[in-house]
Amino acid sequence: MVRISIAGGSGNVAREFIDALLATNNHTIIVLTRTAPKDDIDARITQRVVDYDSPEQLVDSLHGIHTVLSFIQILSDVDQKAQKNIIDAAIKAGVKRFAPSEYGSAGTTNMPWYEGKQKIREYLEKVNETGKVLEYCLFQPGLFLNYLAFPHKTSKHLSPLGTVFDYQNKRALLVEGHEDALMTLTTVDDFAAIMARAVDYHGEWPAVGGIQGNKVTVTAIVELGQRLRGQPLSVEKVKIEDLEEGKLTSSWGLEVPHKSVSKEKATAMLKQVTIGMLLSTAKGAWDGSDELNRMFSEYSFTSMEDFLSKGWIKK
Incomplete structure (x- = not known):
């Protein structure tokens, strides 16, 4: 102790x-x-x-x-x-x-x-x-897997937060040419x-x-959403060149800010986070390592499909 x-x-x-x-x-x-x-x-x-x-x-x-x-x-x-x-x-x-x-x-x-x-x-x-x-x-x-259940609360304390994979509205944003970018979700x-x-x-x-609960491509995240929601997700692809210039050409972006962001800064911050999430994912920032998986090899992590099925199969 x-x-x-x-x-x-x-x-x-x-x-x-x-x-x-x-x-x-x-x-x-x-x-x-x-x-x-x-x-x-x-x-x-x-x-x-x-x-x-x-x-x-x-x-x-x-x-x-x-x-x-x-x-x-x-x-x-x-x-x-x-x-x-x-x-x-x-x-x-x-x-x-x-x-x-x-x-x-x-x-x-x-x-x-x-x-x-x-x-x-x-x-x-x-x-x-x-x-x-x-x-x-x-x-x-990596990214908390709970956020893919947005807007539903799936844990005692963690607040729901939207992502570029919007299962609720059956839509997703991807970077063109980077559909195989990897993400860690736990x-x-x-x-x-x-x-x-x-x-x-x-x-x-x-x-x-x-800590690697799950490591999957962004395309796999979209495909899982389609299975759970029972129909194809509307996928919009944006160009990395536009994102690098600060342009978000999609018809939608993140809409709910983190609670730490003031109302005055929310609109600009939401656009910045949408662009940043797409760019950083395409460049491998969310492709995490597995040091603690190897350290605690006896631990059984929750699979993405098992976890999200509980949140979405009845919706």
């Missing part, structure tokens, strides 16, 4: 992981929060209010902590100051392990909303450049289960922790 600190622990992805960690009953869990403690948090969890702009307070909060996992919303962390301060404090406090706020794609190309992830990847490399002072792992499950339950195993793992974490 070790002491685990979770930064940004009130977010929906963090709460999925926390539930899986609580189920093991193996660790002391401390959630770091900027605001007052929340009433709907499990009583087994200690909530600690911290100022992420105060290095001294962070060091005090992390004394005696074995592992720190960050789920801080990177869009709200200007220049990733909070995460950098947590990393610095973790090193000073003698923390053994750290996981930055990743939990998505392997690459960040053409996804400006993920620039913060790249900054933290580079920062972690820098702090260890003359010798390892902090063990860390980039946990990358259910949030499988992600949380693997994360809990990683926390229990006694060996050294790999720097990159790819």
Whole structure:
């Protein structure tokens, strides 16, 4: 049993992981929060209010902590100051392990909303450049498979989010000439289960922790949607040259923004994310690795068809 600190622990992805960690009953869990403690948090969890702009307070909060996992919303962390301060404090406090706020794609190309992830990847490399002072792992499950059930909620905490594969309206967007681009998709339950195993793992974490629930082509995703919905999906193909120029020539795009995006910025952000998702997929950013599959080879992942059949076969 070790002491685990979770930064940004009130977010929906963090709460999925926390539930899986609580189920093991193996660790002391401390959630770091900027605001007052929340009433709907499990009583087994200690909530600690911290100022992420105060290095001294962070060091005090992390004394005696074995592992720190960050789920801080990177869009709200200007220049990733909070995460950098947590990393610095973790090193000073003698923390053994750290996981930055990743939990998505392997690459960040053409996804400006993920620039913060790249900054933290580079920062972690820098702090260890003359010798390892902090063990860390980039946990990358690809796209949460749950999002393909949009608008239906398929897990306790994760909010539904639309993608370029819109099974609800029987349509999809693809990049012309890149129909065989690969994507990694993992259910949030499988992600949380693997994360809990990683926390229990006694060996050294790999720097990159790819999690492959499913690896399929974008064409296979469309074909599955057609089987589940009982008729062909309307597929629009866009040219990569237009996307590179910031042009979205399709008749539709993403319509529901992430809850972290303000109403004022939503329209521009939705277009940017639609273009970015298409471009990044075509360039392999969502073709994740399988380090944690190999580390926990006994674990049986949920197949895409089995999972989505439960969500769509009755719709």
